[in-house]
Amino acid sequence: MREFFHRKIERTAIGFVLAIIAAASVGGIVEIAPLFTIQETVEHAPNMRLYTPLELAGRNIYVREGCYACHSQMVRTLRDEVERYGQYSLAVESKYDHPMLWGSKRTGPDLARIGGKYSDYWHVAHLHNPREVTPESNMPAYRFLSRTPLETATLQSDLNAMRSIGVPYTQEMIDHAVKDAEAQATPDSENAANLLKRYGEKTQVSAFDGVTTQLTEMDALVAYLQVLGRLVELPAKQAASQPSERAP
Amino acid sequence: MIAQLTLNERTSALGLLILVALTGALMAVIGGDDPFAAHGVIIILFCAVIAAFVISGFDAPEPRIDRQDSYYDDPTKVGIGLSMAWAVFGMFMGVWVAAQLAWPDLAFDGAWSSFGRIRPTHTTGVIFGFGGNALIATSFHVVQRTSRVRLAGQISPWFVLLGYNLFCLLAVTGYFMGVTQSKEYAEPEWYADLWLVVVWVTYFVVFLRTLARRREPHIYVANWYFMAFIVVVAILHIVNNLAVPISFTQSKSYTIWPGVQDAMVQWWYGHNAVAFFLTAGFLGMLYYYLPKRAERPIFSYRLSILSFWGITFFYMWAGSHHLHYTALPHWVQNLGMTFSVMLLVPSWASAGNALLTLNGAWDKVRDDATLRFMMAAVVFYGLSTFEGSFMAIRPVNSLSHYTDWTVGHVHAGALGWVALITFGSLYTLVPALWKRPQMYSPALVEAHFWLAIAGTLIYVFAMWNSGIIQGLMWRTYTEEGSLAYSFVDTLVAMYPYYIARTVGGALFLLGAIIGSYNIWMTAKRPFMPAATDDVPQALSPAHARVPAE
Ligand code: HEM
Ligand code: HEM
Numbered sequence: 001m002r003e004f005f006h007r008k009i010e011r012t013a014i015g016f017v018l019a020i021i022a023a024a025s026v027g028g029i030v031e032i033a034p035l036f037t038i039q040e041t042v043e044h045a046p047n048m049r050l051y052t053p054l055e056l057a058g059r060n061i062y063v064r065e066g067c068y069a070c071h072s073q074m075v076r077t078l079r080d081e082v083e084r085y086g087q088y089s090l091a092v093e094s095k096y097d098h099p100m101l102w103g104s105k106r107t108g109p110d111l112a113r114i115g116g117k118y119s120d121y122w123h124v125a126h127l128h129n130p131r132e133v134t135p136e137s138n139m140p141a142y143r144f145l146s147r148t149p150l151e152t153a154t155l156q157s158d159l160n161a162m163r164s165i166g167v168p169y170t171q172e173m174i175d176h177a178v179k180d181a182e183a184q185a186t187p188d189s190e191n192a193a194n195l196l197k198r199y200g201e202k203t204q205v206s207a208f209d210g211v212t213t214q215l216t217e218m219d220a221l222v223a224y225l226q227v228l229g230r231l232v233e234l235p236a237k238q239a240a241s242q243p244s245e246r247a248p
Numbered sequence: 249m250i251a252q253l254t255l256n257e258r259t260s261a262l263g264l265l266i267l268v269a270l271t272g273a274l275m276a277v278i279g280g281d282d283p284f285a286a287h288g289v290i291i292i293l294f295c296a297v298i299a300a301f302v303i304s305g306f307d308a309p310e311p312r313i314d315r316q317d318s319y320y321d322d323p324t325k326v327g328i329g330l331s332m333a334w335a336v337f338g339m340f341m342g343v344w345v346a347a348q349l350a351w352p353d354l355a356f357d358g359a360w361s362s363f364g365r366i367r368p369t370h371t372t373g374v375i376f377g378f379g380g381n382a383l384i385a386t387s388f389h390v391v392q393r394t395s396r397v398r399l400a401g402q403i404s405p406w407f408v409l410l411g412y413n414l415f416c417l418l419a420v421t422g423y424f425m426g427v428t429q430s431k432e433y434a435e436p437e438w439y440a441d442l443w444l445v446v447v448w449v450t451y452f453v454v455f456l457r458t459l460a461r462r463r464e465p466h467i468y469v470a471n472w473y474f475m476a477f478i479v480v481v482a483i484l485h486i487v488n489n490l491a492v493p494i495s496f497t498q499s500k501s502y503t504i505w506p507g508v509q510d511a512m513v514q515w516w517y518g519h520n521a522v523a524f525f526l527t528a529g530f531l532g533m534l535y536y537y538l539p540k541r542a543e544r545p546i547f548s549y550r551l552s553i554l555s556f557w558g559i560t561f562f563y564m565w566a567g568s569h570h571l572h573y574t575a576l577p578h579w580v581q582n583l584g585m586t587f588s589v590m591l592l593v594p595s596w597a598s599a600g601n602a603l604l605t606l607n608g609a610w611d612k613v614r615d616d617a618t619l620r621f622m623m624a625a626v627v628f629y630g631l632s633t634f635e636g637s638f639m640a641i642r643p644v645n646s647l648s649h650y651t652d653w654t655v656g657h658v659h660a661g662a663l664g665w666v667a668l669i670t671f672g673s674l675y676t677l678v679p680a681l682w683k684r685p686q687m688y689s690p691a692l693v694e695a696h697f698w699l700a701i702a703g704t705l706i707y708v709f710a711m712w713n714s715g716i717i718q719g720l721m722w723r724t725y726t727e728e729g730s731l732a733y734s735f736v737d738t739l740v741a742m743y744p745y746y747i748a749r750t751v752g753g754a755l756f757l758l759g760a761i762i763g764s765y766n767i768w769m770t771a772k773r774p775f776m777p778a779a780t781d782d783v784p785q786a787l788s789p790a791h792a793r794v795p796a797e
Contacts, residue, residue: 006553007466010466010467010472011465011466011467013456013459013460013467013475014456016467016472016475017456017475017479020475020476020479020480020560021479021483023557023560023561024476024479024480024483024560024561024563024564025483025564026561026564026565027516027561027562027563027564027565027566027587028487028516028564030565030583031512031516031565031567031568031580031583031584032509032512032513032516035508035509035512035577035580036509038577040577041508041509041577042507042508060500063428063429063430064426064427064428065359065362065364065365065426066362066363066364066365066367066368066423066428066430067364068364068430069363069364069367069368070363070364072650074574074575076572076573076574076646076649077573078573078646078723080722080723080725080731081722083730083731084722084731084735088575089574089575090575091507091508091575091576092507093507093575094506094507094508094510094511094575095506095507095508096506096507097506097507097510098502098503098504098505098506098510099429099430099431099502099503099505099510099514100506100507100508100510100511100514101430102511102571102574103650104432104570104649104650104654105650105651105654105655106650106651107349107739108735108739109735130352131352134736136736136739136740137352137736137739138348138349138350138352138739138746139352140348140352140355140362140363140364141352141355141357142362143357144357144359154494154495154498154500157494157495157498158494158500158502160494161492161493161494161501161502162502164492165492165502165503165504165506166506167506
């Protein structure tokens with residue numbers, strides 16, 4: 001009987017294509033559509049801040065260099081991971097991430113909570129030559145980042161594009177994108193105070209690569225690394241009350 | 249080649265090339281110093297090379313009027329060449345990537361040559377360059393033979409093949425320059441993605457029109473798979489790549505999907521790229537070339553139906569097994585796990601169907617390296633799908649995820665299944681296409697087989713070891729209840745395996761180079777015209793049942 005039915009759809013190319021589309025669509029629709037409607041998918045975090053223009057630029061360098069090919073940014077709900085890397089990752093933490101950078105391979109350690117773990121100086125030295133800091137490392141050296149001036153001309157378009165897909169950058173933030181980027185790497189400047197007003201008092205203003213005269217890609221990347229895991233203040237209670245699973 | 253086109257068609261081809269080149273010129277001008285402009289120049293050069301080729305043959309005599317009475321195999325021939333060229337490139341990059349993990353200084357301090365940039369040139373080079381070209385070439389061949397009709401269109405098959413290669417070229421050159429969306433297997437930026445949509449829709453139309461004209465009442469199984477491959481890849485590609493460019497003169501864009509939703513969409517895409525690119529398409533090859541070479545019909549028609557619809561339906565649910573224990577809601581993870589386990593049934597139905605087809609032809613498998621390629625591919629297919637279903641179980645995945653175990657699974661599938669079935673199919677197809685009694689050197693086919701098997705086994709065993717060791721070390725506790733190993737301790741344990749994997753990969757690459765040489769020599773040897781019944785239905789009364797030819 002079934003065979004007979006199949007013999008029939010085998011005789012029409014269009015019918016077959018439609019059957020394929022029908023069979024293949026169900027799974028995706030059932031799994032993806034609810035993620036946008038079910039409220040609990042992404043936790044509520046009213047105090048979450050946005051990436052500053054410099055951090056966003058750093059994130060784009062992270063993408064460009066393919067750091068995600070070796071580093072995850074997703075601490076799983078397993079005891080050993082929580083002990084090694086810190087509180088497991090929540091969905092809300094990547095709410096403003098386009099794209100997400102959870103990664104699928106850990107050739108190097110997880111970076112979801114790397115922010116604040118090391119000094120800027122450490123990161124610069126490590127990115128210059130990882131083997132000087134950790135002799136056993138197989139991470140590539142990224143010396144050229146300190147030599148390459150950061151391209152700031154596109155920052156406004158970057159923020160603008162992000163706003164058009166739902167990240168709540170204000171017009172003021174977009175207008176001041178370039179100044180804000182420079183200010184973040186120039187401590188004690190006039191503009192730095194304005195940056196803090198726009199993005200929050202906790203925003204790290206620092207000379208990152210140690211040189212304030214020129215804004216480099218190294219500044220941006222280190223600024224990004226230093227904010228990882230610190231966009232949201234995780235409610236300490238929530239962390240304790242949801243026991244992490246233990247690996248079997 | 250050009251002689252197959254009428255004068256009118258040659259002119260339209262040139263017109264089309266000029267149009268594309270003009271788009272490239274526009275990109276080069278408005279792109280400023282963005283890689284967007286460099287890509288414009290690459291497009292112009294690409295069109296110029298093909299235009300030079302068309303012009304060089306412009307004055308060739310026009311084709312006979314009865315073109316419809318012969319199959320159209322020129323695009324397939326060129327596709328095979330491109331596929332092997334990409335194989336050598338992509339696998340060379342794979343060996344280099346592998347070597348960098350063992351000896352990081354092999355990046356030579358360059359930006360373009362650092363691990364993060366060349367890794368996607370490997371994955372794109374082998375999956376889309378090698379695999380994709382092989383799929384286009386064989387699907388064009390198979391759909392004509394099983395429908396007993398010439399391919400629809402004269403220029404459109406060329407547009408599909410060459411346009412697709414332009415996409416691959418933009419992708420790979422982009423990574424070297426740092427142009428990437430970071431989405432695994434969907435790295436190319438918005439303009440390359442748009443171009444692929446145009447190419448892919450044309451592919452769909454060519455394939456569908458050819459099927460619509462078929463002189464066989466039924467659509468043969470291989471074509472079900474090719475069709476699923478074409479249709480579903482289009483859906484996946486479009487949804488996953490929805491993005492907003494920062495401007496129309498720059499390469500950078502931001503995906504519209506945020507955080508957790510992006511993760512789900514990406515792995516819905518990623519897993520089904522495995523399903524419909526690396527599995528369905530190659531099952532299409534299997535269902536035609538394996539019975540052809542073994543000279544036996546497919547074992548069971550019912551099993552074919554079961555496995556086809558099982559694969560088409562179940563795979564689409566399984567993507568979330570890439571996100572176990574993450575911030576993705578639990579219910580989605582559980583759905584993904586459940587369907588991944590069920591997926592084993594149709595997967596093994598396919599593998600079983602293929603092996604039972606060989607039952608009774610084991611003597612041929614023993615003597616014929618080409619058939620042995622296909623048999624080994626089926627075994628690795630069975631193995632990697634079993635492994636996949638196993639790894640999709642949450643507790644198992646808690647160990648395997650993030651480790652080389654995944655990479656081992658990938659290459660059991662990629663080397664063992666995808667590459668072996670492709671080589672087996674090409675060794676069947678090439679002599680038939682160039683009308684040779686056999687490959688230039690059967691001994692080299694034999695050598696290729698053993699290099700490929702040795703390379704795959706070394707690779708996969710090294711990664712199983714390293715993956716499981718690292719996974720276990722990460723979660724080992726001391727008596728006092730603290731973590732026993734620092735991350736760097738676990739990294740140090742990986743080095744011997746990274747070196748072994750590089751060696752295994754180099755063997756596999758060597759095999760591919762030998763294969764390319766063999767195919768080249770087979771095609772190049774002087775033409776020996778032989779009587780042929782390899783023509784469409786109208787001329788050939790011979791009427792063999794499945795698989796037709
Ligand atoms: C000469 C043979 C090959 C070698 C030496 C090789 C090597 C590699 C290496 C070193 C990686 C990176 C792993 C990591 O990041 O730890 C990789 C990834 C990958 N390769 Fe290959 N490869 C080879 C052939 C192939 C072929 C033929 C295919 C597909 C048809 C393939 C598909 C992939 C895929 C999909 C990944 C990404 C895996 C993931 O993200 O988990 N490779 N390969
Ligand atoms: C029944 C069939 C299969 C199932 C259930 C399955 C399941 C899985 C699972 C659970 C993972 C690991 C995800 C993670 O922990 O990150 C994975 C990764 C992968 N599998 Fe399979 N697999 C199957 C067949 C195949 C086949 C035939 C191939 C062919 C090449 C393949 C290619 C891959 C690739 C490329 C990845 C790596 C994705 C990435 O992380 O970049 N799989 N698969």
